[in-house]
Amino acid sequence: MEQKHFHFNEKKRVVVKIGSSSLNYGETGNLNFTKLEHLVRELCNLRNRGMDVCLVSSGAIAVGRQTLGMDERPKDISTKQACAAVGQARLMMIYQRLFAEYNQVAGQVLMTKNTMVNPVSRENAKNTFDELFRLGAIPIVNENDTVSTYEMQFGDNDTLSAIVASLIGADLLILLSDIDGLFTDDPHKNPDAKLIEVVEEMDASIYGMAKSSTGSDVGTGGMATKLTAAKIATLSGTDMIIANGRDVCILHHIFDDSFKGTIFQAKKKESFRIEDFILETIG
Numbered sequence: 001m002e003q004k005h006f007h008f009n010e011k012k013r014v015v016v017k018i019g020s021s022s023l024n025y026g027e028t029g030n031l032n033f034t035k036l037e038h039l040v041r042e043l044c045n046l047r048n049r050g051m052d053v054c055l056v057s058s059g060a061i062a063v064g065r066q067t068l069g070m071d072e073r074p075k076d077i078s079t080k081q082a083c084a085a086v087g088q089a090r091l092m093m094i095y096q097r098l099f100a101e102y103n104q105v106a107g108q109v110l111m112t113k114n115t116m117v118n119p120v121s122r123e124n125a126k127n128t129f130d131e132l133f134r135l136g137a138i139p140i141v142n143e144n145d146t147v148s149t150y151e152m153q154f155g156d157n158d159t160l161s162a163i164v165a166s167l168i169g170a171d172l173l174i175l176l177s178d179i180d181g182l183f184t185d186d187p188h189k190n191p192d193a194k195l196i197e198v199v200e201e202m203d204a205s206i207y208g209m210a211k212s213s214t215g216s217d218v219g220t221g222g223m224a225t226k227l228t229a230a231k232i233a234t235l236s237g238t239d240m241i242i243a244n245g246r247d248v249c250i251l252h253h254i255f256d257d258s259f260k261g262t263i264f265q266a267k268k269k270e271s272f273r274i275e276d277f278i279l280e281t282i283g
């Protein structure tokens, strides 16, 4: 797809979200180190281009489950939280090592809904991001799964990444998924589904396409949570892209103006306040 008119290479602050299914080998559930290494290299190159870069990485529960030798996806909250405690630490250890290889520094930011709803916590979180960018570091964000209660959970990192993008005033959010973008229907169920390349208006016809079915044993939310993310991002003035994270080199293709995916065009609404949106819609 030729998208020269979008000028993504002029973006200044970019959030990239990668889902659990893109970090693991589907068949074994083990981490794909080559993929992680390529992802980190791509993000370091964006930093080298002069952009502020933030990574929202899922995978804590999947990595913890693997590390603890569980065959089944955990169902109850305390088992998920125990998996996240083990997996988040392991994931960060790997990221720290890989970023250091490219002479970049990564910092961990773990958030709950409370971080966004409480004005003092929200301001503190924003200041932390600003300071990390000023220092040239790359924030790596996840939900604080080990402590977040059901009521205070975002529950999916698609929504969380859009909230982070809104909080830090990012001008581009990229969701790396296990699928090329938004299709007219779930392509795993409907082989006639067609890729939508650009979404200018988030109207009812668009919401009708997205199903919450996931493409893997580790994904959360399916396309429905990606559209919630698109709504938050576009109202905040952030363009959003869904692209396939199978090959993370797609990141430089996005900035070189040639890639396959779905672009949601920003529509900033002056009255939009992320904290009100969270209270009204996500609860």
Ligand SMILES: Nc1ncnc2c1ncn2[C@@H]1O[C@H](COP(=O)(O)OP(=O)(O)O)[C@@H](O)[C@H]1O
Residues within 6 Å of the ligand: 018, 019, 020, 021, 022, 176, 177, 178, 179, 181, 182, 183, 184, 185, 186, 187, 188, 209, 210, 211, 212, 213, 214, 215, 216, 219, 220, 221, 222, 223, 224
């Ligand atoms: N309209 C749609 N277009 C594309 N994918 C869809 C659609 N509706 C549901 N899906 C499902 O959403 C999945 C992607 O979400 P998910 O499994 O949560 O993965 P991840 O968060 O890792 O990207 C796809 O694999 C697909 O099965």
Ligand SMILES: N[C@@H](CCC(=O)OP(=O)(O)O)C(=O)O
Residues within 6 Å of the ligand: 018, 019, 020, 021, 057, 058, 059, 060, 061, 062, 084, 142, 143, 145, 155, 156, 157, 158, 218, 219, 220, 221
């Ligand atoms: N916070 C959870 C991930 C939740 C989530 O949205 O997962 P995914 O659908 O894989 O992006 C974790 O790190 O395991």
